[in-house]
Amino acid sequence: MRRYLRLWQALLLVLIFVVWQVLTQPGLIPPVMWDNPDRAAFFFGEPLRIFGAIADWFGDGSIYRHLWVTLEETVLAFLIGSALGLAIGLWLGLSPLASAILDPYITAANAMPRVVLAPIFMVWFGLGIWSKVALGVTLVFFIVFFNVYQGVKEVSPVVLSNTVMLGANRRQLLRFVYLPSATSWVFSSLHTSVGMAFVGAVVGEYLGSASGVGYLIHQAEGAFDINTVFAGILVLTAFALVLDFAVTRVERRLLVWRPTQGETEQL
Amino acid sequence: MTPAVQLDQITCTFAGKAGSYTAVKDVQLAVGEGEFVSVVGPTGCGKSTLLNVAAGLLRPSAGAVRIQGEPLQGINRRAGYMFQAEGLMPWRSALANVTAGLEFRGVDAAEARRRGEDWLARVGLAGFGDRYPHQLSGGMRKRVSLAQMLILDPPILLMDEPFSALDIQTRQLMENELLELWSANRKSVIFITHDLEEAISLSDRVVVLSAGPATHPIGEFAIDLPRPRDVAEIRLSPRFIELHDRIWRSMKEEVLKGYAQTKNRVA
Numbered sequence: 001m002r003r004y005l006r007l008w009q010a011l012l013l014v015l016i017f018v019v020w021q022v023l024t025q026p027g028l029i030p031p032v033m034w035d036n037p038d039r040a041a042f043f044f045g046e047p048l049r050i051f052g053a054i055a056d057w058f059g060d061g062s063i064y065r066h067l068w069v070t071l072e073e074t075v076l077a078f079l080i081g082s083a084l085g086l087a088i089g090l091w092l093g094l095s096p097l098a099s100a101i102l103d104p105y106i107t108a109a110n111a112m113p114r115v116v117l118a119p120i121f122m123v124w125f126g127l128g129i130w131s132k133v134a135l136g137v138t139l140v141f142f143i144v145f146f147n148v149y150q151g152v153k154e155v156s157p158v159v160l161s162n163t164v165m166l167g168a169n170r171r172q173l174l175r176f177v178y179l180p181s182a183t184s185w186v187f188s189s190l191h192t193s194v195g196m197a198f199v200g201a202v203v204g205e206y207l208g209s210a211s212g213v214g215y216l217i218h219q220a221e222g223a224f225d226i227n228t229v230f231a232g233i234l235v236l237t238a239f240a241l242v243l244d245f246a247v248t249r250v251e252r253r254l255l256v257w258r259p260t261q262g263e264t265e266q267l
Numbered sequence: 268m269t270p271a272v273q274l275d276q277i278t279c280t281f282a283g284k285a286g287s288y289t290a291v292k293d294v295q296l297a298v299g300e301g302e303f304v305s306v307v308g309p310t311g312c313g314k315s316t317l318l319n320v321a322a323g324l325l326r327p328s329a330g331a332v333r334i335q336g337e338p339l340q341g342i343n344r345r346a347g348y349m350f351q352a353e354g355l356m357p358w359r360s361a362l363a364n365v366t367a368g369l370e371f372r373g374v375d376a377a378e379a380r381r382r383g384e385d386w387l388a389r390v391g392l393a394g395f396g397d398r399y400p401h402q403l404s405g406g407m408r409k410r411v412s413l414a415q416m417l418i419l420d421p422p423i424l425l426m427d428e429p430f431s432a433l434d435i436q437t438r439q440l441m442e443n444e445l446l447e448l449w450s451a452n453r454k455s456v457i458f459i460t461h462d463l464e465e466a467i468s469l470s471d472r473v474v475v476l477s478a479g480p481a482t483h484p485i486g487e488f489a490i491d492l493p494r495p496r497d498v499a500e501i502r503l504s505p506r507f508i509e510l511h512d513r514i515w516r517s518m519k520e521e522v523l524k525g526y527a528q529t530k531n532r533v534a
Contacts (some may be wrong), residue, residue, distance in 0.1 A: 161324055163341060166368035168414065176367065180358040237460030257358045257399040 018048045043192065045226040053231035069212040073129050073201035076241070077136025078194055082186060085141045088146025090174070091184055098139045098151075108143075114138040127209055138202025143193045144186055151185030152178055187255055190247050196241055213239070269336040270297040270345075271423055272321055277330035279316050286426035292481035294330070296474060298423075301453035307518065309474030309525030314459045315351070318425050320346050320459060334423070346423040347416035351431060352432065354412060355400045360386060362396030368419045386414040388442065398490035399444045406437040413441075417448060424449075424456045431460070442469060442498040450495060460530055468498040475518050478525035486510045486517045 022028060025048075031037050049121045057063035092099040092106075116133050125131040155177060162179050186193075205214025213236050220228030274296040280289045290313035298304045303455060308314050319325035323343040332339040334346075355364045366383035370376075380415060387396055391411040398410055399473060416424065430438045444470060449456065460466050466473045467490055475486040492501055501507050 040375070122328065156353070157356045158350050158352040159356055161354070162348070162350055162412075163367070165322060165346070165348040166366075167344065167371040169371070172371050176371075177356065179358070215319065257360075257401070 020044070021047045042224075042226065045230045049227040050234065051072040053228050056233060056261050057231070057235070058122025060263070063213075063216075063235065066211055066216055066236070069129060070198075070201050070205065070214065070239070071235075073132040073204070074137060074194070074197045076129070076133045077200050078140055078197035080133065081137040081140025081197065082144045082193065084137065086148050086182060086186060089145045089166075090152060090178060093149045093152025093182070094174075094191060095176065110142045110146075115203055118204055122208050125264055126163065132201045132209065132212070134205040136197040139196040139200045143189050143196060147189045148182040151182040155181045162217030172212045184255065184258065190251055191244060194243055194247050195240070198243065221224045268300060270333075271300050271302070272296075272298040272457065273333040274317065274321065275331045276316045276334065276423050277317065277320055277327045277332070277489070279313070279320065279325065280328045289481045290479060292483055293322055296484065298455050298457055300455055301437055302472065303449065303456045303458065304472045304474060305458045305460055305470040306474045306476060307460055307463055307466045308482065309518075309522045310461055310476045311529065312476050312479040312521075312525060313455075314461075314483040315427050316477060318348070318457060318459055321423075324348075324423050336386055345421055347419060347421035348427050349412055349416050349424070349426045349429040351428040353400070353408060353416070355408060357400050359399075360366050360396060361392065361400070361403065361407075364400070364411055365396075365414045365418055365424050365511075367415065372419075375438075382418060383414075386418045389406050389448070390414045406441065409433065409441060410444075413445070420452075422454055424454050424458075426456065426458045430465070431462070438465075445469070446494075446496060455494045463511060463514060464502055465498075467492075467507060467514070469497060475514060475521070478521045478528065479528055481508070485521065486514070488514050501526060 020123045023032070026037045026041050029259065031040070034040065042095040087104060092102060102238050114135070118131070118136060121131040125134055160173070160177060166174060201212065202214040205212035206218050209215045209218075213232055217229050217232035217236075220226075273296055277294040277296075278289065279291045280287050294317060296304075296306075296317070305379065306314055306317065316325065320327050321339075321343065323332070323339050323341055323346075324356060332343075334343055335481060339375070356367065358368065362380070362383050366374075366379040368483055369379040369382065374382075384393070384396060386493075387393055390413055392410055392414070395403065395407065400411070403411065411431070430441050433441065442465065457468070458469060470490050473488045473490060474484050475488070476482050477485045492506055492510075
């Protein structure tokens with residue numbers, strides 16, 4: 001059974017699209033919900049037309065420019081957000097006074113729904129990629145920040161003392177103990193933070209832009225072109241899966257030192 | 268001759284929520300140059316506190332520490348410390364852990380690598396340099412810790428129940444290896460343990476501590492067993508049994524006291 005896992009998964013996907021097509025194609029079966037046979041297709045689109053739209057995008061290559069913009073925004077948001085989160089997380093983790101003073105502000109900033117900042121970023125950074133990057137950064141920052149902060153707090157005191165006894169000074173302690181420990185926490189949140197960077201990019205595009213997949217969806221929605229909206233969603237989903245796959249690969253390379261359950265090799 | 272380590276009237280009082288707690292009181296302890304001294308006492312009697320004071324990790328509430336005649340300020344740079352718990356950096360390979368101290372001192376990378384591999388071979392881990400700590404067994408990790416400490420060639424070794432987490436066979440192997448390394452290059456050792464047999468078989472002198480609070484030495488016994496010793500065989504010699512009997516009689520009361528206290532605390 002497990003050997004055919006992928007096959008079953010693929011079959012399920014095909015089944016979903018077939019049911020979808022059967023329920024929505026005008027005139028194929030008698031209308032279930034509405035009197036008008038075109039109504040189901042209007043609300044839910046038709047898989048065949050959705051795939052047609054996707055094929056058109058990739059056929060004439062017009063999608064690549066938009067995908068590239070979205071990818072660019074995601075990567076920039078992730079890198080800038082992670083760097084800021086790492087720096088400030090380390091700082092507050094190592095400075096009890098600063099963290100005590102800033103604690104309520106951090107909590108408030110994290111509690112605030114940051115999507116509402118999108119219009120402000122639009123005013124500050126314009127309709128280009130930077131307003132989307134800024135939105136993604138606010139989302140990524142807090143995930144990385146909290147992980148690093150926690151990571152710094154939870155560095156094993158024995159490892160610290162041991163490193164001190166081996167002769168490390170403060171700077172070396174930061175570089176050889178706190179930083180590796182904190183980055184391992186950043187990597188453990190890698191999937192979430194890359195996902196958030198992606199969300200920031202797409203939402204930003206949706207709210208106002210001239211390119212990107214979010215922009216395509218927004219355009220199609222304005223024209224009540226539900227098939228293109230779904231096409232955009234499918235492309236985004238596939239894109240997110242590819243991104244996640246890439247992250248998993250990177251993670252495996254960088255966290256070789258980490259014990260994984262069941263994989264521990266005793267000699 | 269100036270002692271390598273001299274603890275002079277050391278008192279350590281910790282402030283806590285339930286009032287202050289005096290862990291050790293008026294402790295007088297001197298370890299000669301090249302002498303192997305074990306400190307035994309009931310669990311929770313403040314043995315580790317004394318070692319942390321000698322390492323400079325903990326400042327005593329009263330009293331002075333002199334290292335080779337000089338008053339200790341800050342971290343004790345002439346001492347290597349082997350902790351009871353895991354002190355290795357999990358994100359560094361065995362070799363990188365062993366060479367960490369050299370790296371902190373700015374030793375050239377190729378030279379550090381050469382000496383690191385040499386030390387790994389000396390503790391029986393040749394070829395395991397690229398393993399991460401989680402890929403090694405408990406005994407192997409202890410060997411790495413031992414090499415990590417000895418590579419810096421400190422004149423003083425502070426060891427806090429380093430082998431207590433190991434099974435009895437591995438433990439005796441490690442004890443023999445420690446004795447061999449120590450006799451090749453006599454360092455001054457303070458070895459903390461709660462295991463009297465381990466203390467006698469390794470040491471030149473055994474210091475017995477009273478039960479806490481306000482722990483202080485209550486007896487000192489010179490161990491006149493011949494060297495070189497095999498820790499497994501020497502346990503069977505009549506002189507060993509005689510010494511064990513004498514020291515145990517002096518300890519017994521304190522152990523029972525310590526046990527009663529722990530029991531009352533739990534009850």
